Amino acid sequence: MTFEHDELVAAWGEPQTSRVVDRLHRFAFIPNELLEKLAETALPENWGRNNHVLKKYLAVQVAWSIEQTQYTEGDGQFYVTAGHLQTRYGTPIYLAFARNRNPDREPFYLVSVEANMSAPRLPVPPEIPTPNAIPRGVEIVMMHDHILDDNSDRVPFFAETPRVAQMCAVSGAIQWPLNRNLHLPYWYLGQISYVVPLHLSSREDITLAPDLIAPIQVNPGSLLVRTVLKPVMPFGNARVAVQRHDQLPHWLLQAWKEHAINATEDEIENPESVRSA
Structure with missing residues (x-):
């Protein structure tokens, strides 16, 4: 058959x-x-x-x-x-x-x-899709209502900052790691895209967890930032997008180690839909 x-x-x-x-x-x-x-x-x-x-x-x-x-x-x-x-x-x-x-x-x-499967012919692993290249110098478009209103508790240091200054800070924090190739592959809704670590309070040691993570969608002529996440939230989607877990940055593995026991299935399935408490 x-x-x-x-x-x-x-x-x-x-x-x-x-x-x-x-x-x-x-x-x-x-x-x-x-x-x-x-x-x-x-x-x-x-x-x-x-x-x-x-x-x-x-x-x-x-x-x-x-x-x-x-x-x-x-x-x-x-x-x-x-x-x-x-x-x-x-x-x-x-x-x-x-x-x-x-x-x-x-x-x-x-x-x-x-590991020693008895089969007429053994298969090979699938190819992990390659995400679209990130163009340099394009506009960064933010869904600011979702970032700065719906999940404002994730960015408490912006509480007294004017809205335009908030957007400029997030935009600059996205450009900095992109220029240093610190973005990570990230599975979302059937495709591989990226997440970018946002170091908003300190850049002295980028091996430490960033303040936030921003999933980005590569569009012609722009990068769309859908939301911002706590550093550990995208672990499940990031793990899918690499061959081995040691290919993920140390700070993400460490953050996941501390958080894994508390991570809910909803958060693992779709971290971008999890609303702040």
Whole structure:
């Protein structure tokens, strides 16, 4: 029994969604014991409560494998890599899926997680999409109501600062790290874009966490700044966009280490929708 590419792609549903873990669970049943096995087999990482960052990672990376036809099949199963995850010895980790025989459930289910997968031919990891290059010298456009009103508690040092001065400060804080290539790849709504660290109070040690993070959207002739986030909030989306977690900056890994136990699933799924308290 073969697995048609159109069938697999259609089973994933709409790609333009921030709720990718829900999308993964609609595609396939993922037994919790196999998710735990994957976390234990791979190089140690902090995947947050209930391994939710790992679920998000799989939801994006496995979808890329299907979309890019980076899967193999045989023995009534299809095989993908677990994204770019590897064992402590550098061996890729593979996932095997089969059709779900229960017509009232997900169309597929995860059968096994193995570094030594028995398959007629093993797949290769998907390619992480390359974001659009950031043009230099273009206008920085800010959704200032969302940045400076809806989430004003994230920028308390602006409380007594005039609105135009606030916007100029954020704009300048965005340009400074861009000139030094400090921006990070960041998955959002089916695409890879960037987040930029904003050092508003000090630039003496840029290995330390910045004051804020700004997701930016690259448009022709402009950069759109949708919101500002606390430094740890984009971890899940940033982890999806790199092959290994050590490719993320030290300050982000440290901030996540301290915050992971408190991170909610909503924050991990879509940090830009989380409203300040």
